[in-house]
Amino acid sequence: MAEGTAWLAVDWGTSNLRVWGMRADGTAAFMRTSDQGMGKLAPDQFAGVLAALVADELAQREAPLDAWICGMAGARQGWVEAPYLDAPADLGSLAYAAVRPPASGHFIAPRILPGVCQKPAGIEDVMRGEETQILGLNALVPSLAGLVILPGTHAKWVRVDGRRIERFATSMTGELFEVLRAHSVLRLSLGGEIDGAGRNEGFAAGLAAGIESPARLPSLLFKVRAGALLSGRQPDWSAGYLSGLLIGAEVGGQRDWIDTGASDVPLVGSPGLCGLYQQGLALLGVASHIVDAADATLAGLRLARELAA
Amino acid sequence: MAEGTAWLAVDWGTSNLRVWGMRADGTAAFMRTSDQGMGKLAPDQFAGVLAALVADELAQREAPLDAWICGMAGARQGWVEAPYLDAPADLGSLAYAAVRPPASGHFIAPRILPGVCQKPAGIEDVMRGEETQILGLNALVPSLAGLVILPGTHAKWVRVDGRRIERFATSMTGELFEVLRAHSVLRLSLGGEIDGAGRNEGFAAGLAAGIESPARLPSLLFKVRAGALLSGRQPDWSAGYLSGLLIGAEVGGQRDWIDTGASDVPLVGSPGLCGLYQQGLALLGVASHIVDAADATLAGLRLARELAA
Numbered sequence: 090m091a092e093g094t095a096w097l098a099v100d101w102g103t104s105n106l107r108v109w110g111m112r113a114d115g116t117a118a119f120m121r122t123s124d125q126g127m128g129k130l131a132p133d134q135f136a137g138v139l140a141a142l143v144a145d146e147l148a149q150r151e152a153p154l155d156a157w158i159c160g161m162a163g164a165r166q167g168w169v170e171a172p173y174l175d176a177p178a179d180l181g182s183l184a185y186a187a188v189r190p191p192a193s194g195h196f197i198a199p200r201i202l203p204g205v206c207q208k209p210a211g212i213e214d215v216m217r218g219e220e221t222q223i224l225g226l227n228a229l230v231p232s233l234a235g236l237v238i239l240p241g242t243h244a245k246w247v248r249v250d251g252r253r254i255e256r257f258a259t260s261m262t263g264e265l266f267e268v269l270r271a272h273s274v275l276r277l278s279l280g281g282e283i284d285g286a287g288r289n290e291g292f293a294a295g296l297a298a299g300i301e302s303p304a305r306l307p308s309l310l311f312k313v314r315a316g317a318l319l320s321g322r323q324p325d326w327s328a329g330y331l332s333g334l335l336i337g338a339e340v341g342g343q344r345d346w347i348d349t350g351a352s353d354v355p356l357v358g359s360p361g362l363c364g365l366y367q368q369g370l371a372l373l374g375v376a377s378h379i380v381d382a383a384d385a386t387l388a389g390l391r392l393a394r395e396l397a398a
Numbered sequence: 399m400a401e402g403t404a405w406l407a408v409d410w411g412t413s414n415l416r417v418w419g420m421r422a423d424g425t426a427a428f429m430r431t432s433d434q435g436m437g438k439l440a441p442d443q444f445a446g447v448l449a450a451l452v453a454d455e456l457a458q459r460e461a462p463l464d465a466w467i468c469g470m471a472g473a474r475q476g477w478v479e480a481p482y483l484d485a486p487a488d489l490g491s492l493a494y495a496a497v498r499p500p501a502s503g504h505f506i507a508p509r510i511l512p513g514v515c516q517k518p519a520g521i522e523d524v525m526r527g528e529e530t531q532i533l534g535l536n537a538l539v540p541s542l543a544g545l546v547i548l549p550g551t552h553a554k555w556v557r558v559d560g561r562r563i564e565r566f567a568t569s570m571t572g573e574l575f576e577v578l579r580a581h582s583v584l585r586l587s588l589g590g591e592i593d594g595a596g597r598n599e600g601f602a603a604g605l606a607a608g609i610e611s612p613a614r615l616p617s618l619l620f621k622v623r624a625g626a627l628l629s630g631r632q633p634d635w636s637a638g639y640l641s642g643l644l645i646g647a648e649v650g651g652q653r654d655w656i657d658t659g660a661s662d663v664p665l666v667g668s669p670g671l672c673g674l675y676q677q678g679l680a681l682l683g684v685a686s687h688i689v690d691a692a693d694a695t696l697a698g699l700r701l702a703r704e705l706a707a
Contacts, residue, residue: 165627206628211607213624243583243620259624260616261582268581273573274552298520303613304651307569307644311552315522315568318474319515335616342613 094118094146096155097197098390099139100383101162102218103128107383108142115391127161127168135168136193143197153198157390159221163188163201173206173215180205180224180252184397202393205254214259219245222357222382225389227252229380230355235348239382240358240366242267244339246346258346260339263362266332269310275331278317283328291322291329296369299337306338332365340369347375358382403427403455405464406506407699408448409692410471411527412437416692417451424700436470436477444477445502452506462507466699468530472497472510482515482524489514489533489561493706511702514563523568528554531666531691534698536561538689539664544657547686549667549675551576553648555655567655569648572671575641578619584640587626592637600631600638605678608646615647641674649678662687666694 094110098117101107104126110118125138139156140147147154163171171188174180187200204217219239226249227233239245242263248255269275298309313331316322322330347354347370354370354377356363363379370377403419407426410416413435419427434447448465449456456463472480480497483489496509513526528548535558536542548554551572557564578584607618622640625631631639656663656679663679663686665672672688679686 206624208628210625210629211621213621213628215624215627246617258617259620261619262616264582265616265619268577272577272581273570303615304647306613306615307571307574307648307651308555308567310570310574311568312520312522315515315524316519318524319517319522320519338613339616342616 094154096157096394097139097143097146098387099156099158099160099162099199100218100386100390101135101158101160101167102126103161106138106142108139109387110143110146111391117387127164127166130168132168135162136190136195136197136199139199140193140195140197147196150196153196155394156197156199157187157202157394158199159202159386159390160218163203164217168199168201171201171203173204174220176205176207176214176254176256178205178220178254180220180227180254181396183220183224184393187393187397200397202390205257207257212256212258214257216245216257216259218386219247219357220254221389221393222385223247223249223254223389224252224392225385225387226355226357226380228388228392229385233355235354236346237355237357238366238377240336240356240362241382246343248346258343260343262335262339265335269331270328275310275313275327278314278322278327279324279331281324283324285323285325287323287326288329291326292333292365293329293368295330295333295335296337296365296372297333299334299339300341300369300372301337303338303342306334309334309338336365336369340366340373344373347373352376353378355380357385403463405466405703406448406452406455407696408465408467408471408508409527409695409699410444410467410469410476411435412470415447415451417448418696419452419455420700426696436473436475439477441477444471445499445504445506445508448508449502449504449506456505459505462505464703465506465508466496466511466703467508468511468695468699469527472512473526477508477510480510480512482513483529485514485516485563485565487514487529487563489529489536489563490705492529492533493702496702496706509706511699514566516566521565521567523566525554525566525568527695528556528666529563530698530702531694532556532558532563532698533561533701534694534696535664535666535689537697537701538694542664544663545655546664546666547675548691549645549665549671550691555652557655567652569652571644571648574644578640579637584619584622584636587623587631587636588633588640590633592633594632594634596632596635597638600635601642601674602638602677604639604642604644605646605674605681606642608643608648609650609678609681610646612647612651615643618643618647645674645678649675649682653682656682656684661685664689667691
């Protein structure tokens with residue numbers, strides 16, 4: 090048992106679960122992960138999975154351990170549904186809108202934060218988890234205002250003003266890469282070693298093509314196959330090209346979301362993926378900086394808890 | 399045995415094989431299909447598969463039966479490779495560039511037509527089969543010149559001047575629909591009945607959105623999921639929307655390929671799919687007419703054979 094665990098910070102995604110034991114001073118005493126993501130669980134299994142992951146912390150306690158949870162645990166198919174806040178949304182109210190699952194017999198007091206939705210027809214969109222990262226970004230980035238990009242399986246572009254989400258859009262960029270790589274004819278050009286030396290060169294070529302002609306994405310995609318057949322492109326180059334093309338088309342197709350003279354766009358996600366977006370923004374002359382997704386999530390859960398106190 | 403079969407017209411695709419028995423006057427005596435597409439066969443199996451499909455025609459013959467073949471049988475992984483013609487390409491030379499597979503012991507004399515490639519880096523592209531349809535279109539459409547669209551799994555946009563292919567581009571539209579429907583998160587909104595009454599309405603909405611904002615495709619795709627979650631869109635509407643969005647983005651992103659004042663763009667493919675493209679072109683004020691893919695293929699094989707005589 091870690092000394093002085095005051096509460097649990099929980100990021101419960103579709104595929105994975107991550108739990109931090111938090112001290113009263115806001116630092117993390119430990120972090121644990123599990124593959125028991127929302128997608129694998131029935132509603133009555135969540136409490137037991139979380140309790141098992143921190144069983145040593147629950148022993149010898151006198152009061153239930155608070156757990157602040159963000160992500161897909163609050164989806165309709167999750168633990169218990171935490172209805173979305175409507176965008177434009179004030180993230181200061183995330184904690185108040187948190188949902189408490191029914192008592193489970195485990196010595197945990199869980200609170201699940203809501204996601205944010207955007208309802209108007211034609212721009213319908215949803216997020217669960219990113220809103221907590223954006224709340225946390227307020228503790229990490231002074232005077233947060235303007236565009237925030239959160240690269241990932243479903244990349245989010247979010248117009249933010251402090252704790253307020255003005256509007257947002259989700260691009261299926263990461264998932265497009267995966268389904269095309271695994272299930273389309275492009276797989277024939279992507280078999281074998283895809284992390285070789287040609288990957289960076291292919292990425293640069295795809296990125297430039299996507300940014301220049303985002304509206305041509307459906308035909309540029311086929312260049313992955315035709316380039317292998319005609320120009321002898323190897324799998325590493327082709328994988329880089331596909332990745333660059335998709336990120337380039339995302340960035341190029343939404344360049345009107347980028348403020349004129351934007352000084353420093355925050356990129357929230359895994360540092361490796363964020364670095365690829367950073368290259369894309371640089372082609373447009375836009376500076377950016379990377380914030381690790383876990384840091385933002387933790388800061389967001391901490392701030393949500395403080396705001397509820 | 400059909401009376402008077404003078405030669406065989408063969409369309410050998412990746413998934414299927416279609417054979418017509420042709421009379422000397424150019425009419426078809428019979429048509430037979432098989433699921434023995436190129437993707438299922440090793441090089442030494444092609445001759446036997448074709449001979450078995452027309453075994454009754456081969457009996458009692460005194461000379462081998464000519465077979466004119468287009469499509470993936472000529473791919474590197476096919477029967478025998480028929481190297482691509484380079485675009486710009488004169489389709490009048492398709493027959494001269496045809497490749498004869500080695501003797502197989504079957505009483506057939508096969509000739510495999512080449513495909514067409516476009517080699518310059520950045521616009522690399524390939525076709526196999528569509529070139530034969532475009533040659534055939536010359537027999538079906540007087541004074542063929544301008545844009546021809548061939549919708550399908552890999553839709554081709556081709557700039558044509560008579561029998562000459564000037565340039566072309568392949569959009570992965572049909573395959574994108576299939577892999578997203580089957581393998582992405584969008585499948586959660588597309589389960590169940592997708593051919594219901596809402597399909598046309600969803601198609602119209604997606605088509606308009608794709609044509610208006612082709613560069614926004616990566617984020618518009620996510621509207622399929624968000625619309626189901628927030629607006630109660632049913633699977634038939636969502637499937638129509640996805641189909642319309644992809645076709646709309648293809649058409650909208652390549653509108654500069656369409657001649658100003660184009661009078662009547664030929665659409666070559668299945669009539670149902672071509673009808674969807676026709677709706678898209680109509681939104682841009684462009685008239686089009688549908689040519690059944692099989693009619694074009696047959697006309698192309700017939701013309702190739704005549705040009706070789």
